[in-house]
Every structure is written in structure tokens, then in C-alpha cells.
Amino acid sequence: MTKTKAVLIVLGCLLLVYLCTIVGITSIPIDTANRILLSKLFFLPVSTEGITDGETAIIFNIRLPRVVLAFITGGSLAVCGASYQGIFKNPMADPFILGVSSGAALGAAIGIIINSSASFIGLSLTTILAFIGAFATIIMVYSISRVGRRVPVGNLLLSGVAFSQTITAFMSLIMIFNIESMTQIMFWTMGSLNGKGWPQVLTVIPYVLIGLAVLFTSMRELDLMLLGEDTAIQLGVDVERLKKKTLIASSLVTAAVVSVTGIIGFVGLVVPHVSRLLFGPKHKALMPASLFLGGTFLIICDTLARSFLAQEIPVGIITAAFGGPFFIYLLRKNRKGGGL
Amino acid sequence: MTPALVFEDVQGGYGEHKVLNGVNAQIKPGEFVGLIGSNGTGKSTLLKTVSGLVPLDGGKIYVNGADNSRLKPKERAQQIAVVPQSFSIDYDFTVRDIVMMGRNPYLKFNESESDKDREIVEEAMKMTKTDQFADRLFNTLSGGERQRVIIARAIAQDTGIILLDEPTSALDIHHQIEVMELIERLNEKGITVLAVLHDLNLAARFCDRLVTADGEPKEIMTQENLREIYDMKMMIRNNELFDKPEVIPIRVLESEPAKSPKAIHIVCGSDRAGRIIEDLDDRGYDLSVGVVNENSGDNEVCKNLGIKTVTQKPFMPVTIDLQRENLKLMKGADLVYIADVPFGEMNLLNLYDLENLDKPVYVHEHTLQSDFTGGKLKEALDKIPSVIVVKDDKDFLSRLEPEIEEAEIIEDE
Numbered sequence: 168m169t170k171t172k173a174v175l176i177v178l179g180c181l182l183l184v185y186l187c188t189i190v191g192i193t194s195i196p197i198d199t200a201n202r203i204l205l206s207k208l209f210f211l212p213v214s215t216e217g218i219t220d221g222e223t224a225i226i227f228n229i230r231l232p233r234v235v236l237a238f239i240t241g242g243s244l245a246v247c248g249a250s251y252q253g254i255f256k257n258p259m260a261d262p263f264i265l266g267v268s269s270g271a272a273l274g275a276a277i278g279i280i281i282n283s284s285a286s287f288i289g290l291s292l293t294t295i296l297a298f299i300g301a302f303a304t305i306i307m308v309y310s311i312s313r314v315g316r317r318v319p320v321g322n323l324l325l326s327g328v329a330f331s332q333t334i335t336a337f338m339s340l341i342m343i344f345n346i347e348s349m350t351q352i353m354f355w356t357m358g359s360l361n362g363k364g365w366p367q368v369l370t371v372i373p374y375v376l377i378g379l380a381v382l383f384t385s386m387r388e389l390d391l392m393l394l395g396e397d398t399a400i401q402l403g404v405d406v407e408r409l410k411k412k413t414l415i416a417s418s419l420v421t422a423a424v425v426s427v428t429g430i431i432g433f434v435g436l437v438v439p440h441v442s443r444l445l446f447g448p449k450h451k452a453l454m455p456a457s458l459f460l461g462g463t464f465l466i467i468c469d470t471l472a473r474s475f476l477a478q479e480i481p482v483g484i485i486t487a488a489f490g491g492p493f494f495i496y497l498l499r500k501n502r503k504g505g506g507l
Numbered sequence: 508m509t510p511a512l513v514f515e516d517v518q519g520g521y522g523e524h525k526v527l528n529g530v531n532a533q534i535k536p537g538e539f540v541g542l543i544g545s546n547g548t549g550k551s552t553l554l555k556t557v558s559g560l561v562p563l564d565g566g567k568i569y570v571n572g573a574d575n576s577r578l579k580p581k582e583r584a585q586q587i588a589v590v591p592q593s594f595s596i597d598y599d600f601t602v603r604d605i606v607m608m609g610r611n612p613y614l615k616f617n618e619s620e621s622d623k624d625r626e627i628v629e630e631a632m633k634m635t636k637t638d639q640f641a642d643r644l645f646n647t648l649s650g651g652e653r654q655r656v657i658i659a660r661a662i663a664q665d666t667g668i669i670l671l672d673e674p675t676s677a678l679d680i681h682h683q684i685e686v687m688e689l690i691e692r693l694n695e696k697g698i699t700v701l702a703v704l705h706d707l708n709l710a711a712r713f714c715d716r717l718v719t720a721d722g723e724p725k726e727i728m729t730q731e732n733l734r735e736i737y738d739m740k741m742m743i744r745n746n747e748l749f750d751k752p753e754v755i756p757i758r759v760l761e762s763e764p765a766k767s768p769k770a771i772h773i774v775c776g777s778d779r780a781g782r783i784i785e786d787l788d789d790r791g792y793d794l795s796v797g798v799v800n801e802n803s804g805d806n807e808v809c810k811n812l813g814i815k816t817v818t819q820k821p822f823m824p825v826t827i828d829l830q831r832e833n834l835k836l837m838k839g840a841d842l843v844y845i846a847d848v849p850f851g852e853m854n855l856l857n858l859y860d861l862e863n864l865d866k867p868v869y870v871h872e873h874t875l876q877s878d879f880t881g882g883k884l885k886e887a888l889d890k891i892p893s894v895i896v897v898k899d900d901k902d903f904l905s906r907l908e909p910e911i912e913e914a915e916i917i918e919d920e
Contacts, residue, residue, distance in 0.1 A: 256597075384617035391608055393598045398591075401558045402664070403584030403612035448598035451619075 176459050183463055184238065187470040188230045192477065195222050203227055232364045237469040237482075238462035239368065240360070240424050241434050243375045245461025247417040248435030249442065249453055250382050253389040254413050255320050261436035262421040265323060265414075266304045266331030271425040273338045274300025276352045280345045290370055293355070294426050301422035304330065309414065318410055320396075358431035358483030360469050371423045378420035379458070381412055386450035389413070393448060431483045433490035434461050444497060464490075509572040511536045511668050511699040512557065516566035519556050526552045529566065532718050534701060536667070539694045541714035542703045545737050549720040550703040554670045557701075558589045571667065584612035588661035592673040594653060596645060602656050603641045606632055609663030631662035635689060651682030658689055669693065671702035675709065687713050707733070707754040712746075730811065740789070742811045757785060765790045769907070772796070772840035774857050778804025780846035783900040788812050792907075795836040798825045798857055805848075825856040834860060842867040844903060849877035850884045858887040869895050869903055 189200040199218055203226045205211045215223075247262040255264070263269075277300075278293030287295060308330050312322035342349050388409050391399040396406050421435075442456035468485040512534040520526040526549040534540050542550050555561040557568055559580060568575040570586055578586075588609070609631070610624040632638035635655045640648065645656060654674060661669050671690065675683040683706070691713055694700045704710040710717055719736055730743050739759040746753035770793040773784060781804055788794055797817030799806045809816045817833045819825055837843055843866055848854070861868060868891050875896070878884040888894055897903040 387611065387614065387619075388616055390600075390604075391611055393600075394594075394596055394605075394608070397560050398594070400560060400580055401584060401587075401589040402608055403581040405580045443598075448600060449604065 173455070176456075180238070180459055180463055183466055184234050187234045187237075187466050188226065190470060190474060191225070191230055192474055193225055195226060200226050204231070228364055232368050233360050233469065233473075234466055236363050236368050236371070236428070237360055237465045239371060239375055240428050240431060241438070241465025241468075242458040242462035243371075243379060243420045243424055244431065244435040245438035245442070245457035245464075246379055246382055246454055247421050248461075249439035249450070249457045250385070250389060250413050250417055251435075252439055253392050253450065254410055255324065256393065256395070257320075257324070258440070259436070260324075261432075262417060263331075263425075263430070263432070263435065265308050265327035265418065266334065267301045267418060267421045268425055268430045269331035269334040269338070270304025271297040271301035271422065272352075272356050272430060273334050273341075274298070274426070275355045275429070276338050276341050276348075279351050279355065280341065280348050282348070290366060290427075294367075294370075297426035298422055301425055302418070304334065305414075305418040305422065317407055318414075320410070323414075354481055355429045356483075357481030358429035358486075359472070359479065359481045360428055361473070361479045363427065367427045371427055374419050374423035378416040378423075381416035383454055385409060385412060386454055389450045390448070429481070429483065431465070431486055433483075433486045433494075434465055437490040437494045438464055440494065441497065508536060510534060510569070511538070511571060512701065513569040514553070514566070515568070517553070517556060517563060517568060518565035519552065519561050519563045520549075521552075521561070525564065527556070527720065530720055534699060536699050537694070537697050539691070539700045539713060539715045540702070541710035541717045542701060542720060543705075543707065543710055543717050543736065544719040548736075551672050553720045554589070554672050554701070554703060557670060558587060559583055581612050584664065584666075586666050587668045587670060588664040588666040590654070590657050590661050590669065590671045590674050593650065593677040594657055600645050601642050602637055602645055602648070602659075603628065603632070605645050605656055606637070606641075606659045606663050609660040609665075612664060627665065628659075628663050631659040634662060634692075635659040650677050651679070651685065654678060654682070654686050655689065658686065658693075662693065666698070668699045668701070671700065673703050673705055676705055683709065708746075711753065712749050712751045742808070744807055744811075758789070762786065762789045765792060765908070768792045769841040770795070770839060772837045772843045773846050774798075774843065775805045775846040775848045776800050776803050776854055776857070777848050779848065780805045781808035783844075783846060783903070784808050784814065785812065786900075786904070788814065793840075795840060797833040797836055798829045798854070800854075805846075824853040827856065827859065830856045830859045833857070834864070837861075837864055837866070840866065842869065844868075845870045845874055846900070847871040847873045847877075849879060850874065851879040855880055855883055855887065858884070858891075861887075862890040862892065864891075865893075867893050867895060869897050869906070871900070871903070872896055872898050 185204075188204070189195070189197055199222055202213045202215065203218060203223050205213045206215055207223070207227045208231075244262050248260070251260040251262060251264060252258060274296035275293050278291070278296035281292060283292045308323065308327050309318065311326040311330065312318055314322065338352075342352055388399070388404050391402050391404050392406070392409065394402075399406050438461040439453065439457050442453050442460055446452040446456045465482070465486065468489065469482045472480045472482040472485050510533045512532075514530045514532045517530040518525065518527050530549075530553060542553065544550050552561055556563055557570070557575065559575070559578070563576065570578065570583070575583070606628045607620060607624070610620055610628065613624070614620065629638065632641055635658050637652070637656050637659050640652065645653065648656065669690070674690070675686050678686060687709055690700055690702065702714070704714070730741065733741050733743070733754065740757040742755045742757055743752050744755065745751075768791040771787060772795045773780060775784070775796060776799040784794065784796065784805065785808060795815040796805070796809050798819050799809065799816055800821055801818045802821040806816060806818060815836060817829055817836060819829055843861065843864065845868065870888065875884070895906075897906060
């Protein structure tokens with residue numbers, strides 16, 4: 168990826184953030200929106216004449232954090248997906264493959280049923296329980312798969328599937344006994360950025376920054392993993408350490424993001440594949456490309472989710488509805504047999 | 508000088524299945540050592556214990572004096588490079604990408620490749636002539652080209668030791684030799700090479716020394732050792748072109764033993780009787796051969812099989828004295844077979860006094876047509892009362908066997 172290309176992509180993303188912030192169901196004049204952004208974001212001395220508190224709140228406290236959260240969520244899910252596909256050497260790997268999403272969903276379901284208004288630094292009980300559920304799941308799956316000091320990839324995948332199936336069964340059971348909360352739980356599992364603001368953004372940012380920093384410094388070693396674990400070892404990669412590093416970092420990021428937004432599928436699976444087709448398999452290009460494409464993709468999907476109909480559509484539905492067919496199109500177009 | 512590799516009572520395998528039962532060997536810096544042995548004797552496993560893929564259950568491996576089990580993957584990869592049998596990937600990496608991966612052991616986890624790394628990679632590609640397709644995708648290359656790229660990667664790894672696991676077995680003869688020559692060149696630059704080789708002739712030609720993975724190493728290229736290692740019959744002769752031993756694999760499955768093996772004397776001396784001599788020997792017949800030229804192929808077979816022979820020096824005619832010795836052998840036999848051999852003045856005396864032998868004398872039909880004596884061969888044969896002409900070696904064999912079969916039938920009745 169050349170520098171100009173990279174600059175263009177970053178500029179494109181910023182433009183998109185701007186456009187999606189000024190678009191919405193409540194129509195606010197562009198001029199008003201601009202003035203709100205300039206004064207609130209860049210602290211510029213522009214006139215705030217004729218701007219209502221409501222308009223300011225919509226632009227600055229509702230839409231902007233939502234778009235920012237969409238970028239963070241989409242981008243980090245895609246990067247986590249790319250690194251999972253790298254260490255698992257499996258094109259079907261996504262950030263939820265180890266059961267993070269099921270664990271989070273169970274936590275969230277419990278939170279919804281308790282229906283407490285308790286909150287902690289602006290986060291609902293549901294979010295906190297989802298985070299605990301997600302993390303507990305990873306620790307369980309990891310310790311089930313461990314053989315001595317090694318963590319075989321096959322074990323991880325299988326125990327991830329097995330464990331998340333079990334958890335899903337529990338969640339279904341809980342829903343049966345709490346039919347009145349079923350709709351809410353269902354909505355949660357479809358993922359949504361509705362009603363998310365700066366507290367949520369601030370909650371996920373530390374995890375995302377630390378996690379992505381770890382993943383972005385493992386790019387060359389992840390390339391070597393694509394040659395197979397044996398070859399990677401012979402070329403000097405401490406494979407077990409790399410696996411642990413990647414797993415912990417990705418799980419941390421995914422758990423944080425999922426507990427805030429619910430389960431937003433397909434971004435973490437499809438975007439890395441699209442990036443690989445566009446920029447090749449080297450992680451040095453793949454990871455940044457996934458970050459920006461994933462972020463952009465989710466911003467667009469979320470903007471559609473909130474502006475398409477008067478009623479909010481869970482963004483997970485949009486990502487699947489667009490991501491699935493697009494993926495099929497790519498698969499048909501790039502038929503090379505074997506992996507992408 | 509510290510040995511490049513030391514194996515000390517190395518034991519290891521895959522879980523319950525133990526493959527290595529106490530391997531001992533030392534490899535000196537700059538040696539080109541071939542690791543041979545039949546399938547399942549742990550050759551590849553031994554390489555894997557060195558490259559850190561298979562942990563040891565016992566014993567020690569020392570790499571340039573350091574305990575291998577204590578080396579970090581990076582430290583090990585700075586000293587040992589591995590070239591596998593074949594290698595493919597599902598991803599679109601270019602040749603340059605793959606070769607560049609050889610520089611990984613020298614880079615910190617978050618460090619990018621420097622100009623020096625790029626230089627080393629270009630150099631490695633030039634040496635293996637892979638620079639001409641540096642930007643092509645690895646997956647689009649042929650087997651031989653791929654193997655050269657992997658060797659380039661090993662060169663870029665800049666190690667003192669290269670391990671090769673059957674580097675040529677997926678290649679045709681051109682590419683086999685090409686790969687071996689490349690490795691030879693690296694060896695000449697001082698790199699220690701330990702290669703698992705299935706092709707014994709390549710091994711004998713390129714290696715300084717051969718070892719096995721199943722026990723004590725021995726200087727291998729002797730017939731007894733090879734027969735033991737591979738559990739089959741093989742012959743070794745000197746390849747004059749390279750002045751290196753050359754292996755001719757003969758058989759694994761033994762032929763049906765003769766029911767009542769006779770003693771047979773064979774008259775031959777060029778190189779067309781080796782096959783029937785080996786076959787008869789394998790079936791358990793008691794053989795003697797003569798008079799044969801020392802340099803003939805037939806004699807080489809006899810030497811390898813340990814058959815009694817009367818020999819004459821190259822370019823010297825068969826003499827009466829030698830034929831007398833030969834007649835002694837003939838007298839000890841039940842019958843005489845004049846195999847496929849041309850007759851000239853030099854070896855005509857091979858037929859001297861056969862008329863008084865009073866034993867059946869079989870003659871290969873083709874021999875009658877290879878008469879360079881101006882009719883003296885026919886004269887000599889006509890004198891022998893008991894001559895039986897056979898179509899070929901197979902015909903000869905079938906005449907030896909049916910008598911026995913018939914005898915059996917009579918016994919049954």
C-alpha cells in the first residue's frame with residue numbers, strides 16, 4: 168500500500184464520519200451542524216446563534232459518538248478477525264469463534280432480566296455483565312484447550328464451538344423462563360449502536376488501543392504463521408507466545424466492543440477477506456486496511472440502520488444483509504479453489 | 508573445533524510412539540552428511556528434534572556447542588535453516604516475500620526489514636537464480652522453482668547449518684541435480700549440511716559421509732550395511748564417471764526357492780549374464796562361473812554375490828591353465844550353462860575339453876549368433892554330445908524347474 172493510497176483512505180474515512188454525522192432522521196441544516204462541530208469539537212469561536220440545545224445534543228452527543236463508536240467497533244472487529252484468520256489459518260475464523268459473543272450474550276441476558284437501573288461510570292449493568300461473560304468464556308475456552316504449555320489451534324476452535332453452544336443453550340433456557348424479556352434479549356444479540364454515547368466510546372477505547380497496539384506489532388510474525396506453525400517455528404517465531412499474545416489482545420478488544428454494542432456479525436469475517444483480496448495477504452497492509460474498511464463499513468451500515476426507516480433496525484441485520492451477498496460475490500469472482 | 512551438531516543418546520517421538528531410540532552422532536563444521544535409512548526409521552523426526560518441532564524424551568542435542576533445548580526459536584533460527592521436501596501455501600505471497608521471511612530471526616517482533624536485509628535477500632535470490640521471478644506469486648511456480656526459492660530463504664537466513672528433508676524427492680532428475688548442486692555450492696562456502704536423502708546414488712555422490720537414524724552411525728556405503736538398513740538385496744559398484752559408489756537395487760521380495768537346487772557352472776564373461784546369475788543365486792542354486800574377464804559386468808555381479816569364479820585379467824586371452832582350473836569347477840557342477848556371451852579368439856578356450864565332461868551343456872541361442880571365431884564356435888559345440896540349445900535365460904530356468912514339478916506329480920500318485 169503506497170503512502171498516497173493510505174492518506175486517501177484516511178481522508179475518505181474522515182469525510183465519511185463528517186457526512187454520516189450530519190445525516191439523520193431529524194433534519195438539521197448543514198450550516199448548523201457545521202457550526203456545532205466546529206465549536207464543540209475544535210473549540211473555534213464560531214457563532215452559536217440560533218442553535219438549540221436539542222440540535223447540539225443530537226449532533227454532538229448522539230450522532231458523533233455513535234459514528235465514532237461505529238468506526239472503532241467495525242475497525243477493531245475486522246482487525247481481530249484478520250489476526251484470528253492468521254493464527255488459525257482458517258478462512259472461517261472471526262472474532263467470535265472462541266465463543267466471546269455467546270458469553271457476552273449470556274451476561275447481557277442476565278443483565279436485561281435483572282432489569283436494574285444500576286450503572287457504573289455511565290455503563291449499564293447489562294454492559295458490565297456482558298463484559299464479564301465474554302471474558303469468563305475466553306478464560307474457560309483457553310484453559311480447556313491447553314495441553315501443558317501449548318495451546319493447539321484445533322483444540323481452541325473445537326472447544327470454542329462446544330462451549331459457546333452450551334452457553335447458548337443456557338441463554339435459551341433463561342429466555343424461556345423470562346418470556347417478557349425475550350424481545351429485548353433478541354434485540355441485544357442482533358447488535359445495535361442505538362443510544363450509545365461518549366461513555367461507551369471512552370469505555371472501549373483503552374482496550375481497543377492496547378489490543379490493537381499488540382496486534383499491529385505482530386504483523387510480520389502473523390505473515391509467517393500463514394506458512395504453517397512448523398515453518399514459522401523454524402523461521403524463529405515463538406509460536407506459542409504469538410498465539411497467546413494474539414488471543415489475549417483480540418479477546419480483550421472483542422469482549423469490550425461486544426459488551427457495548429451487542430453481537431455485530433460479519434464485519435470481522437468479511438472485511439479481512441475483502442482487504443486480503445484488495446491488498447494481498449501481508450499483514451502490514453492487511454491490518455490497516457481491515458481497520459479502515461471495517462470502520463467505514465460499519466459507519467455506513469449504522470447510518471442506514473438509523474436513517475432507513477423511522478424505526479431503528481439492529482445494525483447486525485444490515486451488516487449480515489450486505490456482507491453476506493457481497494462475500495458470495497467475491498467468492499464467485501475469485502474462484503481459485505482453496506483459501507481466499 | 509566445536510562440532511556443528513552433536514546427538515547424544517537422542518530419544519524422541521510422537522507421544523506414545525517412540526521413533527528415536529538413542530541416536531549418537533557428531534557432525535563437524537563444513538561437513539556434508541547424508542542421513543539415510545528406510546521409511547519409518549526416524550530420519551525426518553531427527554531433523555525435527557534439531558529444528559525444535561519435536562521435543563526430546565531423552566538425551567541431548569548440541570548446536571555449535573549450545574544445548575538445543577535451551578535455545579529460543581529465534582536463536583535457533585539464526586543457526587539452523589530448514590528446507591522441507593515440498594512446500595505450498597494458500598496465500599498470495601510473492602517469491603521475494605517468502606525469501607524475506609528468512610530474515611525474521613534477526614528482526615525484533617515489531618521491527619521492519621532494513622536495507623541490509625533487502626540486500627541479503629536480493630543476493631540469496633541471485634545465487635539461486637530465483638531473482639528472475641522475484642515478483643511472481645510463489646503458488647504459480649513449478650516444484651523445482653519452489654524448491655530453489657526455499658533454498659534462497661535458507662540462504663537469507665544466514666545460518667551455519669542447513670537441514671534438508673528429502674529436498675529432491677518431489678523433483679524430476681534435472682531439478683534433483685540442480686538442487687543438489689546448489690546445496691553443494693553452499694557446502695563449499697562452509698555451511699554444514701545434514702540432508703535426509705532417499706536416493707542413495709545422490710547421497711553417495713554428494714555427501715562426505717552417511718549416517719542412519721536408527722542407532723549407532725556407521726560408515727555406510729558397504730553392501731552389508733545397506734542390505735541391513737534397507738532389508739533388501741542391492742549391489743554396489745563404482746561409478747567411474749564420479750568415482751563414487753553407485754547402488755543398484757535388486758530385489759526386496761525373494762524368488763521362489765528351487766525345490767532341489769543343483770550345482771550349475773556358468774560360462775559367460777561380458778555383461779549379459781548378470782541377471783540370470785543373480786536369479787539362480789537367489790533361488791538357491793550352487794553356482795560357479797568362469798572364465799570371466801575381471802572387468803566384465805558379469806564378474807562384478809559374481810563378486811557382489813560371492814560366487815566362485817575363475818578370472819582373467821582385462822585384454823588377456825583365456826589360457827589352457829585357466830581353463831583347466833575352470834574344468835575343475837565344471838566337474839563339481841551338475842550341469843553347465845553357456846550363457847549369452849560373444850565368442851572370439853580370446854575366450855574360445857572356454858569350451859576346451861567340454862566334450863569329455865559328460866554333463867548336460869545348455870547353450871543360449873543368442874550365443875550361437877555371436878560367433879566371431881569364423882565357425883570355430885560351432886565346431887567346438889558340435890564336438891560336445893550333450894548340447895541343449897535354449898531360447899533364452901527364461902527357457903533355461905523353465906527347463907531346470909519342470910523336472911522337479913513332474914517328479915512331484917509322480918510322488919503324489
